[in-house]
Amino acid sequence: MSNVLVTGGAGYIGSHACKALAAAGYTPVTYDNLSTGWADAVKYGPFEQGDLNDRGRLNDVFSHYLPDAVMHFAALSLVGESMQDPGKYWHNNVAGSLKLIEAAVDHGCMNFVFSSTCATYGEHDNVLLDETCPQMPINAYGASKRAIEDILENFQDSHGLRHVIFRYFNVAGADTDGEVGEFHQPETHLIPLMLDAIDGKRPALTIFGTDYPTPDGTCVRDYVHVMDLVDAHILGLKWLEDDKGSRVFNLGTGHGFSVREVIEQSRTVTNRDVPFKEGPRRPGDCAKLVSGSDRAYHELGWSPKRSTLEVMIADAWRWHQNGRYDR
Numbered sequence: 001m002s003n004v005l006v007t008g009g010a011g012y013i014g015s016h017a018c019k020a021l022a023a024a025g026y027t028p029v030t031y032d033n034l035s036t037g038w039a040d041a042v043k044y045g046p047f048e049q050g051d052l053n054d055r056g057r058l059n060d061v062f063s064h065y066l067p068d069a070v071m072h073f074a075a076l077s078l079v080g081e082s083m084q085d086p087g088k089y090w091h092n093n094v095a096g097s098l099k100l101i102e103a104a105v106d107h108g109c110m111n112f113v114f115s116s117t118c119a120t121y122g123e124h125d126n127v128l129l130d131e132t133c134p135q136m137p138i139n140a141y142g143a144s145k146r147a148i149e150d151i152l153e154n155f156q157d158s159h160g161l162r163h164v165i166f167r168y169f170n171v172a173g174a175d176t177d178g179e180v181g182e183f184h185q186p187e188t189h190l191i192p193l194m195l196d197a198i199d200g201k202r203p204a205l206t207i208f209g210t211d212y213p214t215p216d217g218t219c220v221r222d223y224v225h226v227m228d229l230v231d232a233h234i235l236g237l238k239w240l241e242d243d244k245g246s247r248v249f250n251l252g253t254g255h256g257f258s259v260r261e262v263i264e265q266s267r268t269v270t271n272r273d274v275p276f277k278e279g280p281r282r283p284g285d286c287a288k289l290v291s292g293s294d295r296a297y298h299e300l301g302w303s304p305k306r307s308t309l310e311v312m313i314a315d316a317w318r319w320h321q322n323g324r325y326d327r
């Protein structure tokens with residue numbers, strides 16, 4: 001049974017990935033500084049608390065567990081925050097990832113699965129985004145992820161580090177068993193904020209911008225279920241184990257939904273009113289981010305099973321009503 005080092009394994013996507021890894025017969029070793037994650041989300045393997053920028057701690061963990069692969073989820077990932085404090089993103093995401101990548105190579109761990117983002121593409125007037133689209137991020141979050149992609153490519157060329165890069169579109173939903181789910185503190189993401197507003201736990205949702213060049217004026221995003229997303233990671237790991245070479249894959253469904261459409265679907269799923277108001281644009285937001293690629297479907301054999309808006313909101317709603325982590 002091989003060990004996989006999962007950075008950010010205490011976070012939303014990382015905890016779902018640990019569950020999928022354990023189900024696939026791997027031992028997920030979570031490495032997380034708990035800056036945004038939750039110790040009680042680590043349920044499927046050992047937990048090592050540590051920071052990406054702590055090279056000594058990384059060395060100890062690599063030496064102890066001798067992982068065959070790294071899945072690197074740990075990152076700051078808020079577009080708005082990245083615009084206000086870009087240095088934080090370059091220190092944590094870029095400098096931290098560089099230390100992790102160097103530690104992996106130094107310890108002979110040459111399989112690396114990386115969480116990147118559609119935010120690396122930036123604005124491309126009304127086109128669907130595929131993996132060959134030029135990467136022109138318009139926020140520091142996207143820029144930090146693009147820089148890490150570059151580092152991986154250099155380390156592939158110079159040190160033979162095999163990698164799979166996944167460019168996520170908008171991740172939503174929760175584990176159907178209710179063991180793990182999305183819980184950010186503070187929360188900034190559309191669907192959990194909307195569910196809180198429906199529940200009366202927060203004031204009305206604010207729609208960030210109604211004057212975008214989209215059919216109803218609000219931003220359009222491509223939502224993908226977290227369980228489908230982590231399934232792709234298991235396929236990515238097997239891709240590397242089969243020595244198929246380094247590759248980039250978009251993870252999205254190719255269907256875009258506006259903020260207003262998400263509100264409408266939430267109303268239908270929960271059968272409750274969605275209190276909302278209209279507000280100004282949030283700096284750094286692209287008008288439309290929709291995947292135009294089925295590379296992951298064709299090459300990895302990925303087939304999302306729960307990535308309809310209805311199912312994602314229903315799963316998020318179930319978690320929202322029952323699940324919480326304690327700090």
Ligand code: UDP
Nearest residue numbers: 079188189190193206207208219259282285
């Ligand atoms: N959004 C919004 N109000 C909110 C939070 C988000 O209108 O309170 C919009 C945001 O502008 C974007 C979409 O919802 O168009 C998804 O935002 P989220 O923060 O969930 O993910 P992101 O696209 O930034 O990764």
